[in-house]
Structure formats: structure tokens, C-alpha cells
Amino acid sequence: MEKTLIELRHISKRYDLPNQGNVRILEDISISIKEGELISILGPSGSGKSTLLRIIAGLVSPSEGSVLYNGKQIVGTNPGVGMVFQSFALFPWLTVLENVKLGLDNRPLREDEKMRRALSAIDMIGLDGFEGAYPKELSGGMRQRVGIGRALVMEPDILLMDEPFSALDVLTAENLKRDLLELWIEKKIPTKSIIMVTHSIEEAVYMSDRAIILSRDPARVISDISIPMPHWRDKTEFQFTEFVDQIYSIMTKREVKPVNVPGEAKKKIEKFPEVPAGALTGFIELIDDLGNTVDLYKLADQFNLYLEDFLPIVETAQIFGFATIRQGDIDLTDIGHQFADASVLERKEIFKAQVQKYVPIIEKIVRILRSKSNNKMEREFFVEIFEKHFGTIEADHQLDILIDWGRYAELFAYDEEAKVLYLESETAPVLE
Numbered sequence: 001m002e003k004t005l006i007e008l009r010h011i012s013k014r015y016d017l018p019n020q021g022n023v024r025i026l027e028d029i030s031i032s033i034k035e036g037e038l039i040s041i042l043g044p045s046g047s048g049k050s051t052l053l054r055i056i057a058g059l060v061s062p063s064e065g066s067v068l069y070n071g072k073q074i075v076g077t078n079p080g081v082g083m084v085f086q087s088f089a090l091f092p093w094l095t096v097l098e099n100v101k102l103g104l105d106n107r108p109l110r111e112d113e114k115m116r117r118a119l120s121a122i123d124m125i126g127l128d129g130f131e132g133a134y135p136k137e138l139s140g141g142m143r144q145r146v147g148i149g150r151a152l153v154m155e156p157d158i159l160l161m162d163e164p165f166s167a168l169d170v171l172t173a174e175n176l177k178r179d180l181l182e183l184w185i186e187k188k189i190p191t192k193s194i195i196m197v198t199h200s201i202e203e204a205v206y207m208s209d210r211a212i213i214l215s216r217d218p219a220r221v222i223s224d225i226s227i228p229m230p231h232w233r234d235k236t237e238f239q240f241t242e243f244v245d246q247i248y249s250i251m252t253k254r255e256v257k258p259v260n261v262p263g264e265a266k267k268k269i270e271k272f273p274e275v276p277a278g279a280l281t282g283f284i285e286l287i288d289d290l291g292n293t294v295d296l297y298k299l300a301d302q303f304n305l306y307l308e309d310f311l312p313i314v315e316t317a318q319i320f321g322f323a324t325i326r327q328g329d330i331d332l333t334d335i336g337h338q339f340a341d342a343s344v345l346e347r348k349e350i351f352k353a354q355v356q357k358y359v360p361i362i363e364k365i366v367r368i369l370r371s372k373s374n375n376k377m378e379r380e381f382f383v384e385i386f387e388k389h390f391g392t393i394e395a396d397h398q399l400d401i402l403i404d405w406g407r408y409a410e411l412f413a414y415d416e417e418a419k420v421l422y423l424e425s426e427t428a429p430v431l432e
């Protein structure tokens with residue numbers, strides 16, 4: 001049995017957020033990380049992946065629970081980790097060598113030993129000859145190599161990486177992934193475990209031994225999948241696409257939340273993906289054109305998109321009852337096919353029926369408008385309500401999307417200039 005390096009025990013994290021009060025970001029997360037494991041953490045945007053990584057690093061303290069490193073609870077920063085950030089986080093006024101050496105700043109080492117280690121790390125990450133260069137003279141890929149070098153120079157037991165490739169173009173990212181994986185697989189670095197946050201399912205399956213998938217609001221571990229394929233992995237191989245499909249289907253499965261959570265006084269307003277009706281319509285048409293059972297992974301590939309780019313739209317198609325997902329394949333439902341084949345007017349009717357069935361908040365908006373004698377209501381009124389549930393920025397976004405859906409379904413209208421929602425009806429002329 002491999003030794004446990006990191007143990008997360010019942011980690012929760014809450015933040016006090018303006019207008020929202022004390023919000024739970026992470027809930028009861030328990031994970032054990034063993035020597036020799038390269039782990040990916042996946043989850044929807046804003047779910048709390050970075051927060052979890054920072055808790056492992058000891059940069060953020062959990063509200064409940066504890067982090068153990070080598071069996072001991074950490075207090076303050078975790079001495080066993082080195083961290084790589086998405087934004088590189090280099091000091092522009094320091095050279096490559098100085099930036100890398102910075103990783104050793106707090107180590108009780110002699111200057112010549114620090115220098116030897118820094119040069120060796122620079123060599124390892126393929127920046128030999130660039131020791132004296134400044135960040136601005138380097139490409140994005142080279143800058144991230146410096147970021148990785150600064151973490152590796154500490155010879156950490158655990159390398160934590162927060163979306164390390166997502167700020168790079170595709171080719172540069174592929175290159176860097178291969179180089180890093182080579183250091184890891186061929187044991188050229190003494191690192192015993194790598195934990196990587198990523199938004200790319202393909203990256204996770206390409207690199208890691210285990211993929212941990214988080215939910216959102218709050219983040220819980222919804223799946224912990226082992227990927228026991230030998231390296232180097234071939235993205236076109238059947239098994240590879242099977243794993244991608246499996247993870248994809250877990251991530252697109254809508255979480256069924258209990259309507260009334262005990263102890264939760266206020267009824268929650270459901271949060272919807274920000275996908276306008278036009279985009280949803282186009283997507284349903286596309287799936288219909290492509291015939292039955294479309295493999296989303298192949299579809300993304302065909303359009304040179306990340307699979308994850310489809311997540312919100314696929315989720316919306318499911319919410320409206322237009323599509324079902326199984327093992328990474330999307331199928332239109334009967335109503336989905338009807339919607340795709342309908343005329344513009346029929347489409348609006350179908351959309352309206354689905355909205356009334358699955359987006360009850362829009363019905364509530366209509367009811368409020370109906371209850372007013374002039375059938376109109378300031379946008380601000382709804383923003384106020386939404387802010388209590390989602391916070392200021394998200395409240396605006398959520399209202400925008402509901403307005404888009406409500407207008408498409410012709411359930412109400414919206415005056416952009418006056419910022420007023422109103423009912424359009426011959427009997428109730430509304431805007432003076």
C-alpha cells in the first residue's frame with residue numbers, strides 16, 4: 001500500500017459575501033492522496049476548485065475540518081507543497097534565475113546551494129540559456145515554465161497546479177503538458193504527488209491517475225474516478241474516449257436538489273446556465289441535423305472546441321426537456337425533435353410550454369406583472385430579490401437570461417431603455 005501523503009478530513013469553507021450572508025462554498029470534503037498519484041480536480045466554474053487547492057496549500061484555512069500532511073495536521077502554510085498558478089505570478093523586475101530562486105527564499109540553504117538548485121530546475125524545465133532573461137522577454141509558455149521551475153526548485157512532496165495550462169495557446173499547452181508529464185513519469189523530479197485543478201476533461205484523462213469531480217453550490221465530491229491507463233495515452237483510443245465520456249456524463253448530470261432543505265428558511269431560487277434562447281435553438285437544430293445520438297466529445301472535436309464549452313448549453317437543453325445525456329452522448333427527446341422541426345411560431349409555443357413547466361420563476365415574474373394594474377414592473381424590483389439569492393453580479397446575469405427566455409416565449413416583454421418588464425396585451429396597453 002502506498003503511503004498517504006495528504007488527507008482532507010471533512011473540509012468545509014464558508015465566506016461572508018455581500019447581500020448573501022454566510023455562504024457555504026465547500027461542504028464536507030474528505031479525500032486521501034497517496035504517494036505516486038497525479039490527481040485532477042474537475043468541477044463547474046466557480047465551484048471552489050481553487051479554494052480547495054489553497055486549503056491544501058495552507059494559504060486559506062478551512063471553516064471546518066482539517067488537512068493532514070504525512071499524518072500531521074497542518075497549521076499555516078503546508079511545508080510539503082509547491083504551487084503553480086494559472087497567471088504565472090512572476091515578478092517582472094526579476095530575471096528567470098531570480099524568479100526561480102525565489103522559491104528557496106525561506107529555506108535555510110547556503111547561497112551557492114540555492115544557485116545550484118535553481119540552475120538545475122531551470123535546466124529541467126527547458127529554459128537553459130534564459131537564466132538572465134526577464135519575464136516580458138519570454139513567451140507565455142516559457143513564463144509558465146518559470147512558474148513551474150519556481151515550484152519545483154523547492155523539491156516539494158506535492159506539486160499543486162491551478163489550471164496551469166489554461167492561459168496558454170493549444171500547442172504551447174500540449175508541449176508543456178508532455179514535458180511536465182515526462183518529468184513526472186520518468187521520476188526526474190522528487191515530487192511524490194501532483195494535484196492539478198483543470199477545467200478540461202481531456203487534460204484530466206490525458207494526465208491523471210484519478211479524477212475528482214466536484215459539484216457546485218456548495219462543492220461536494222460527486223465522483224472519484226480512477227484512470228488506470230498506462231502512459232503515454234492516445235487520445236483517439238477507445239478507452240480514452242470512454243473515460244472522457246464517463247466524466248462528461250457525470251458533469252452534465254443535473255443534481256436533483258431537495259425542494260425544501262430542512263433548516264433553510266428561505267426558498268432558494270434556482271440558478272440557470274446563462275444560455276440565451278437563440279443559442280439553445282441553434283444547438284438543438286444542430287443536434288437534429290446530425291441525426292440521433294451525437295457523441296459530444298466528437299462534436300466538440302469537429303468544431304475545435306473544448307468539450308466543456310458545451311456544458312452550459314447541454315445543461316440548458318436538459319432543463320428544457322429537449323435532450324437527454326447518457327455516457328457523453330446526447331439524444332433529442334420527442335419534444336426536442338418537434339422543437340427542431342417546428343416553424344418559428346410553433347417553436348415559440350413549444351418553448352413557452354417548456355418554460356412554464358421547468359422554469360417556474362418565469363411564471364412568478366408573470367404573476368407579479370399581472371398583479372400590477374399597469375402590468376409593468378421595474379427591473380430593479382427583481383434585481384433586489386435576486387441579489388438576496390445570488391449576489392449583485394450574478395443577480396443581473398440571472399435576470400438577463402430569464403428576460404431573454406421570457407421574451408422569446410412571449411410571456412412578457414422588456415423595455416431596454418426604461419429597464420421595465422411588462423405584459424404585452426391588447427387589453428392592457430402598458431408603456432405610456
Ligand SMILES: Nc1ncnc2c1ncn2[C@@H]1O[C@H](COP(=O)(O)OP(=O)(O)OP(=O)(O)O)[C@@H](O)[C@H]1O
Nearest residue numbers: 015016025043044045046047048049050051052199
Ligand atoms: N476570498 C474570498 N472571499 C469571498 N469569496 C470567495 C473568496 N475566494 C473565493 N470565493 C468565492 O468562492 C467561490 C469558489 O471560488 P473558486 O475560485 O474556488 O472556484 P473555482 O472552481 O476555482 O472557479 P473557476 O473555475 O472559475 O476558477 C466563488 O463563488 C468565489 O466568488
